[in-house]
Amino acid sequence: MLTALARIPRRLGALVPGALALLALGGCAVKHPTGNLVRGKQLFVAKCAACHTLSHAAATGTVGPNLDDAFRQDRADGVKSTSIEGLISYWIQYPNKQGVMPAMLYNGQRAQDVAAYVAHVAAEPGQDTGALATAVASVSQKPAVEKNGTVEIDADPTGQLKFLASSASATAGNVTLRMKNMSSTPHDIAITGGGLNQVGAVVSGGGVSTVTASLKPGTYTFYCSVDGHEAAGMKGTLTVK
Ligand code: HEC
Incomplete structure (x- = not known):
């Protein structure tokens, strides 16, 4: 070679x-x-x-x-x-x-x-x-937990291709995933699993992307659908109980 x-x-x-x-x-x-x-x-x-x-x-x-x-x-x-x-x-x-x-x-x-x-x-x-x-923020090991139907999963504020949580949990029913993106790198939040695939708006510079779905108990993947971002690790697991 x-x-x-x-x-x-x-x-x-x-x-x-x-x-x-x-x-x-x-x-x-x-x-x-x-x-x-x-x-x-x-x-x-x-x-x-x-x-x-x-x-x-x-x-x-x-x-x-x-x-x-x-x-x-x-x-x-x-x-x-x-x-x-x-x-x-x-x-x-x-x-x-x-x-x-x-x-x-x-x-x-x-x-x-x-x-x-x-x-x-x-x-x-x-x-x-x-x-x-410590140059780049590390992803929290703690799961993001749903509150009143919303799970907050923000994007890395320095523009890394990461969410600040790699796992999340919610109870079954209507669940909104909400992502704030303070960086200038465009991101969205999307959810897939159980035959479902929904994608929120692409945002940057403090914008908020949301996606709402009616979720049955099971395991789903949340990810950023912008080209290459999921492959680079911008994704995580949502467990619905
Ligand atoms: C959209 C995808 C993409 C991005 C973004 C990207 N690269 Fe690349 N890079 C490639 C591909 C594909 C190649 C292989 C050569 C080619 O086809 O252009 C490559 C080749 C290289 C090489 C040559 C490696 C070798 O084997 O000789 C270096 C070094 C490199 N990239 C560094 C960077 C750096 C630094 C950045 C960020 C500023 C970057 N790349 C951003 C896709 C990308």
Whole structure:
């Protein structure tokens, strides 16, 4: 298998000098303060995690390549993090034109921060620690419980592809799932199971999405129906008794 770095010159063809300049640029950004890595992780989770797996970021997207696997060989070959960073920042700007990865999801400093974070953790064993461990809000282990027919299951306010609860419970009857989304990443709330599939409005920036259904006892799945979000983990289980 080709390493991620080995693929670059082939794709670039005549553009190689530009690529080398970009790689060199990445190489200059050697000393990223932790703040930038923290921001990079938040930005990665917000816009890249839907499509890519990266274990340190708890990202499980499967549309694009697994970024731990993509850089494992480069790490084993001793390729420097700064070179990997240059490649990632290049990819953010110039993804495969025939591919599905949108270009310029981030630019400038934000692109650099994301690249620095991915280069810092891709194919590295272990988990994020310190400021990086708390960079993104964690999902509550407590289930969201229905009150007066409504279950409140809010979206992660920092734009991660997550609800703040991964499980919920309700009593049978008319149940409304209500999701507030403070982030700028669009989300909805939807419910499926028992032959039912209902989807609420897509909202962002403080908007509220609701979905109401008459539920029999059983197990249902609540999820965000925006492309890639459920696959990235934006879903949970609703138990109706
Ligand atoms: C809509 C899905 C999608 C999103 C969002 C996305 N990517 Fe990708 N990415 C892909 C796909 C698919 C590929 C494989 C190449 C292609 O077909 O474009 C890819 C390739 C890559 C590669 C090259 C990996 C290799 O094997 O060489 C890197 C690095 C990468 N993406 C990083 C990112 C980063 C960082 C972000 C966030 C800024 C991001 N991607 C957002 C789908 C996505």
